[in-house]
Amino acid sequence: MVTEQSDEVRGRVAALMPTAREELAALVAFRSIADPRQAPPEECLGAANWVADAFRAVGIGDVELIETSDGSTAVVGHRPGPEGAPTVLLYSHYDVQPAGDEALWETPPFELTERDGRWYGRGAADCKGNLVMHLLALRALGLPDAPAPVGIRVVCEGSEEMSGGGLEDLVRARPDLFAADVVLVADTGNTAVGQPAVTVSLRGVANVVVHVETLRSQLHSGMYGGPAPDALAALVQMLSTLRDHGGNTVVDGLDTAQDWIGAEYPEERFRADAGVLDGVRLTGSGSVADAVWARPALTILGIDAPPVVGSAAAIQPRASARLNLRVPPGMTPVHAQDALIAHLEKAAPWGARVRVERESVGEPFRTSTTGPAYVALSEALAAAYGVAASPIGEGGSIPLCNVLGDQFPDAEILLLGVEEPAAFIHAPNESVDPTEIENLAVAEALFLRSLGDRT
Known part of the structure; x- marks a missing residue:
């Protein structure tokens, strides 16, 4: 009909x-x-x-x-x-x-x-x-x-x-x-x-903003560089733990290996849609559909740090980043947010002080x-x-x-x-x-x- x-x-x-x-x-x-x-x-x-x-x-x-x-x-x-x-x-x-x-x-x-x-x-x-x-x-x-x-x-x-x-x-x-x-x-x-x-x-969403602090103020990198704990370096190290060498999202306590059941998303089409540059590999294991529709995905939305233009030879006392965690069906956003916060706190090096702000979650x-x-x-x-x-x-x-x-x-x-x-x-x-x-x-x-x- x-x-x-x-x-x-x-x-x-x-x-x-x-x-x-x-x-x-x-x-x-x-x-x-x-x-x-x-x-x-x-x-x-x-x-x-x-x-x-x-x-x-x-x-x-x-x-x-x-x-x-x-x-x-x-x-x-x-x-x-x-x-x-x-x-x-x-x-x-x-x-x-x-x-x-x-x-x-x-x-x-x-x-x-x-x-x-x-x-x-x-x-x-x-x-x-x-x-x-x-x-x-x-x-x-x-x-x-x-x-x-x-x-x-x-x-x-x-x-x-x-x-x-x-x-x-x-x-x-x-x-x-x-x-x-x-x-x-x-x-x-x-x-x-x-x-x-x-x-x-x-997918739902569970965003946070993480703040790292190590010093009372900026320090001259020539006089103090080496032993002085750099907050920006600490933040970079923490963020690096959220991906493995293959590019998979890694958050302690979260299942990141779900499979998509449904239509596939061909890799070549995804590369073209996303504008991936020639020679650059896609990140993560499994299929594209698994990664974009069935699994958690962590994206760094922004970092507060001195810009390149105008930056001084100084060690940073504090740095921040806003993180976006996409949450697939079957996963509770609040639980995912809790796991992300615990992961960041555990990953902080050198005893750096860490404060994490929660943003509202989306189911x-x-x-x-x-x-x-x-x-x-x-x-x-x-x-x-x-x-x-x-x-x-x-x-x-x-x-x-x-x-x-x-x-x-x-x-x-x-x-x-x-x-x-x-x-x-x-x-x-x-x-x-x-x-x-x-x-x-x-x-x-x-x-x-x-x-x-x-x-």
């Missing part, structure tokens, strides 16, 4: 692609960064109003703009379906990462620009392209004029990139706004353009692959793309998934999206391949219609 309907739906979506481009251009123009130090708050509010109007225009009723606990504005709406039909929640977010150094962009970051078949702009993929994909899918079903095959809720967040927790608090305070049988989170993507995937696993997430909605989505993706969909993992975390899972334990939570490696989300020159928006809109429309046909 899904395959038979795909041509009709594809024709509608294809005809609407010029509208999709116009809408994405309008959305990208908003500097909707949920940080008043980076952009005026009016930019986020303008984007929220645009989103609310867009969903009203496709027939979603009861659209509300709700200020959340972190000061951001969430857009929520609901359109009831036929009696007995399931309700599907469609999630996306309109806030974006800062553009960073705009000199690194080849085109203006807040002006949608087409180049070599891709659409460039901050948020083009993460996550405004997903938002436009939702609108396309609903129009392909004939909305606002035709009846919806299922009940539809829409939720569009305004502070996902800043992780303020506002939407999670709103779920707990107003669960009625989120009640659904199926949640479709559009904030992930495929492993490559044209290769459909459903994200079934998300990992794993979805079921046996439910009827997962099967229906896999069939819809295969019909839209012409090839079977693969189950994949994502290295990032989406706290909302865990909160919704706790609040609605019987709901199926599914993740997909228009982001793929060439999109360079969070980086300069972010872009989206419009064929991903088109194919996923076709798949989403087929999925929603299929769920309605099964009731």
Whole structure:
């Protein structure tokens, strides 16, 4: 049935692609960064109003703009379906990462620009392209004029990139706004353009900031170098213990040898996606999929130490580093954070004083692959793309998934999206391949219609 309907739906979506481009251009123009130090708050509010109007225009009723606990504005709406039909929640977010150094962009970051078949702009993929994909899918079903095959809720967040927790608090305070049988989170993507995937696993996060202190003040390296304990050298030695010679993450007390069961991530594709230089080997043992989707991974995010330019011939009395520990499903982030802290304290040389600050943790997430909605989505993706969909993992975390899972334990939570490696989300020159928006809109429309046909 899904395959038979795909041509009709594809024709509608294809005809609407010029509208999709116009809408994405309008959305990208908003500097909707949920940080008043980076952009005026009016930019986020303008984007929220645009989103609310867009969903009203496709027939979603009861659209509300709700200020959340972190000061951001969430857009929520609901359109009831036929009696007995399931309700599907469609999630996306309109806030974006800062553009960073705009000199690194080849085109203006807040002006949608087409180049070599891709659409460039901050948020083009993460996550405004997903938002436009939702609108396309609903129009392909004939909305606002035709009846919806299922009940539809829409939720569009305004502070996902800043992780303020506002939407999670709103779920707990107003669960009625989120009640659904199926949640479709559009904030992930495929492993490559044209290769459909459903994200079934998300790693959590357990960050810390470690401070090392050895001296009362800086010392002249000529007069005191040798016996004087260098805090920066102590920190470097401590950090070196978090990887073995093969590059595997090593944290005492953590299992770092899990295996991924699902689609593989070919090494050559990963090298190309990650921009690994010729002659440089990948780190770690096992497969790429094991490393990025199933195992803990430690990354040094930053180090406080004198910069090269302007540095003096001095021994450092103190140094700090911010560490990012990605935590796979099956591992408790607090336990992982405890293990990391204990490892660092034990690894400190020369009796150096160590103080570790905890940052908030994010829980990992794993979805079921046996439910009827997962099967229906896999069939819809295969019909839209012409090839079977693969189950994949994502290295990032989406706290909302865990909160919704706790609040609605019987709901199926599914993740997909228009982001793929060439999109360079969070980086300069972010872009989206419009064929991903088109194919996923076709798949989403087929999925929603299929769920309605099964009731």
